[in-house]
Amino acid sequence: MFAATRQSSRLARSFSTSARANTRVAVLGAAGGIGQPLSLLLKLNPLVSHLSLYDIRLAAGVAADVGHCNTPSTCVGYGPENDGLKKALEGAEIIIIPAGMPRKPGMTRDDLFNANASIVRDLAQAAAEVAPKARIGIIANPVNSTVPIVAEVFKKAGVYDPKRLFGVTTLDIVRASAFLSGIAGTEPKDTNVPVVVGHSGPTIVPLLSQLPAGKKVVEQGGETLAALVKRIQYGGDEVVKAKDGAGSATLSMAYAGADFTDSLLRAMKGEKGVTLCTYVESPLYKDQGVEFFSSPVELSSEGTVAKIHPVGDLHPTEQKLLEACLPDLKKNIAAGVKFMSA
Structure with missing residues (x-):
């Protein structure tokens, strides 16, 4: 239905464009399980001219390592000392935030909220001060709640622009594309499933019926459909279990985060009609809270x-x-707002 919603296949075709731009990107949480591969993928993108990598430790090492890749962009790492966070944010046009604790076996989204809310708040406060006009992509979970936290931070600072704040739900689209194409025998790059609502468990709603391959599965119904929807919604659990408690979905999330960032970069470079599924302030269901x-x-x-x-x-x-x-999503949003009012 939405022909331009193709971020799930963009990286699969590689960053093949020869065009280059002067765009500074900051990654906050660059030394983590998501941050490191994300930084590598962004270093390969010709639309990025400078990468600022920040973390509480090891960011300089990640920057040195990634910086050895023979692509034109420069890469600098910063730690918390000497106002490193503010220095990392200076001049940033895009800020991606994968910082926070990863999900471990048995952890709920509430557990993640308690661990990550203050981290996201503190990073957002620095961004609001130093780079209020940047486009911000929030990866830190639970996205349903952390995006409202960032919104409240920017509101308190008097610099909130809802058009510049995004929750990165791209991994849901990436998974839906991979899983459906595996069942339907289609090419993943041509299997672009819109995924709507939110970014956690039951709030992940894949609209399989909006493309031919998915419509067949939906109309057949039964166990195949139920299993596919559940796998898209709870794909993160599959990875946590497979890694036997040693990690979560870091590599696929880095891929999705780089794909999301590439969409912003292509739009900023002048490409028309760039459309992606993403979690934003929206009027669609505002009447339901x-x-x-x-x-x-x-x-x-x-x-x-x-x-x-x-x-x-x-x-x-x-x-x-x-x-x-929708009631669950409403509660998730309220939790983020409540955290900032405490």
């Missing part, structure tokens, strides 16, 4: 929100999933 929502979003030439598309026609099973999870 849901102020943030993921749906296809078209980007402006500045890499900001230009148009928020509705979810479109839904199969009854998809409509049921969407309606059932």
